[in-house]
Amino acid sequence: MKKILHNVFHYLKKDSLNRRLGEVDRQVAYKGYEEIRNALVFWNVHADQEKWLQQIVNDFPGVKIDKLCFVPEGSKVAVSDEWVILKNSDLGFGGKIQNTRLQSLMQQRYDIFIDLTENVSALAKYVQMHIPAAFVVGMKKEGGVADIVVEDVNGPIQFVDELKKILSGINRY
Numbered sequence: 001m002k003k004i005l006h007n008v009f010h011y012l013k014k015d016s017l018n019r020r021l022g023e024v025d026r027q028v029a030y031k032g033y034e035e036i037r038n039a040l041v042f043w044n045v046h047a048d049q050e051k052w053l054q055q056i057v058n059d060f061p062g063v064k065i066d067k068l069c070f071v072p073e074g075s076k077v078a079v080s081d082e083w084v085i086l087k088n089s090d091l092g093f094g095g096k097i098q099n100t101r102l103q104s105l106m107q108q109r110y111d112i113f114i115d116l117t118e119n120v121s122a123l124a125k126y127v128q129m130h131i132p133a134a135f136v137v138g139m140k141k142e143g144g145v146a147d148i149v150v151e152d153v154n155g156p157i158q159f160v161d162e163l164k165k166i167l168s169g170i171n172r173y
Contacts, residue, residue, distance in 0.1 A: 028147050029134040033167035036111045038064040040131060042124070043116035043156070045071045052116055052156040059164050066105060070117070070124060088123060106131055113137070114163070116156040120144055137163055 041056055043049060049069070056065060067083030077085065090099040097103045106127075113131055115138030117124055125145055128136055138146035139159050148166065153159040 030147075030170055031111050031134055031167075032170035033164065036060065036063055036167070038066070038108075038110050039112045039114055040066045040068060040105065040110045040133060041114045041116060042068045042070070042128070044118070045069055045075050045077050048156075052160070055157060055160050056114065059160055066108070066110070068102075068105060068127070070121075086123070086127065091123060091126065102127075108132070110134065114160075115139070115144075115146055116159065117141075118155070137166075
């Protein structure tokens with residue numbers, strides 16, 4: 001019975017978050033590789049996450065990188081001061097944030113939001129749309145909300161390689 005109630009609650013919360021996506025008014029401003037000073041990297045917990053994060057640090061020297069990791073229910077991950085952990089329980093029905101570290105991330109303005117996730121969830125979409133970032137980049141996926149979508153990549157490592165090339169090609173006139 002407890003599991004059934006939990007699933008119903010999760011469904012209602014997901015539906016509520018999906019309805020709130022339409023309320024966001026973001027102004028997209030693309031920045032070139034040399035212009036990026038701070039970034040937020042978002043990913044789902046994964047065994048190879050350290051490799052991905054290290055590649056981003058190496059490919060974006062001098063950029064202050066904040067990290068946000070989504071941990072689905074039932075997954076275990078060690079708590080770290082290096083990144084903020086996002087769980088389904090961190091957002092209430094009305095989008096009220098219950099995680100103080102997440103609150104501070106959502107109040108900062110980022111030059112770029114790098115989405116390393118390979119699938120879409122209502123919670124991920126909600127956070128993505130409410131983080132004040134100049135623009136969002138991500139891999140192609142069904143229902144994604146990135147401003148720049150990188151296609152034909154096989155995972156985050158190849159995505160970061162392509163992202164650097166794309167950002168290097170953005171020019172200001």
